[in-house]
Amino acid sequence: IYKIISGLNFEVVVVDNASSDGSAEALSKLESKYNNFKLIRSSVNLGFGAGNNLGAKEAKGEYLLLLNTDTIFTENNLSYCVQAARKDKQIGAYSCNLVNRDGSHQPTGGYFPTLVNLFAWQLFLDDIPVILSLFKSIHPHASESKPDWVTGAFMLVPRKVFWQAGGFDENIFMYTEELELCYRIKKLGKKVVHDSATSITH
Numbered sequence: 001i002y003k004i005i006s007g008l009n010f011e012v013v014v015v016d017n018a019s020s021d022g023s024a025e026a027l028s029k030l031e032s033k034y035n036n037f038k039l040i041r042s043s044v045n046l047g048f049g050a051g052n053n054l055g056a057k058e059a060k061g062e063y064l065l066l067l068n069t070d071t072i073f074t075e076n077n078l079s080y081c082v083q084a085a086r087k088d089k090q091i092g093a094y095s096c097n098l099v100n101r102d103g104s105h106q107p108t109g110g111y112f113p114t115l116v117n118l119f120a121w122q123l124f125l126d127d128i129p130v131i132l133s134l135f136k137s138i139h140p141h142a143s144e145s146k147p148d149w150v151t152g153a154f155m156l157v158p159r160k161v162f163w164q165a166g167g168f169d170e171n172i173f174m175y176t177e178e179l180e181l182c183y184r185i186k187k188l189g190k191k192v193v194h195d196s197a198t199s200i201t202h
Contacts, residue, residue, distance in 0.1 A: 002034065004073040004199055008082065010038040015055040016043045048152065049168030049177040054164060064162050066178075072201040081201070085156050092161045092190025093171060093182050095150035097199035109147030109194050111136035121202040143169055144166075147194055149182035153202050164188055 001012060016024040016039065030037045040054055056064050063082060077096070085094040100108035111117065117138045120126040126137040136148075155178060163182040168177050182192050 001073060004076055005078050006076055006165055008079045009061075011061060013040065013058050015040045015042060015046075015051045017051045019044050041095070047170070049074065049171035049172050049174075049181075050170040050188050053167045053170060056159070056167060057081045059159065061065065062159060064157050064159050065106070065121070066155040066157070066202065067153050068119070070202065071153060073202055075198075077198040077200070081156055081195070085158070085193075088191070088193075090189070090191045092157065092165070092188060093150055093153050093192045094129035094156040095194050097196050098151070098153055098193075099199045099202040101201055107139065107151070109150035109192070110138050110179075112148040112179070113138045145194055145196065147192060148186065149179040150192055150194055152178035154200055160201040161185060161188065161190055 001137065003012075012030075012034070014027055016027065018041075019129055024039065024041050027039050028201050033038055037165065041060060042051065042054065044049075046054065050189060052066055062176075063085065065078070081096055085091050095108055097126055100110050107181060113121075114135075117126065120131060120135070121138045125131045126135075165188060167179060172180060
């Protein structure tokens, strides 16, 4: 982030979920190097949602960017993402393309579960093109511009909207928490958008 991102006023908040591998100690050195870096150490593993809520409470920016620790910026495209989200005040959650190191697309978002698509997903039937053409799949796809939800690996959310929706449900330790958050964001009348114009490696 510090090597690639420029032209944008930002802060970095890292939540260490009670790691024991020396990560927190290594990251603590960045606090003296960068005045816009903050490390929060949790004494217990809170899970993905509660950990992000903890970081979001400390964030001061207009937008929150939920970003997985295994993501890599290869170009200075975060300013574009923020400006794209700002252009439409109805956007409640925004994601760009997620790509593998070889440039191939990763799943980015999908649709809310129904009995039909949940059944098809569990039996891998929605991997069959003719079946997939009959309904919208719950599991992530990279090509849809207006999915119901986007993954938390890269999710840009207006801070005000994040808290209006109540943040992540802390009863969900890990997985599906971003789907559930997007459900509440859309109940506020906001849109979920996947923008294929730019990418981040994940």
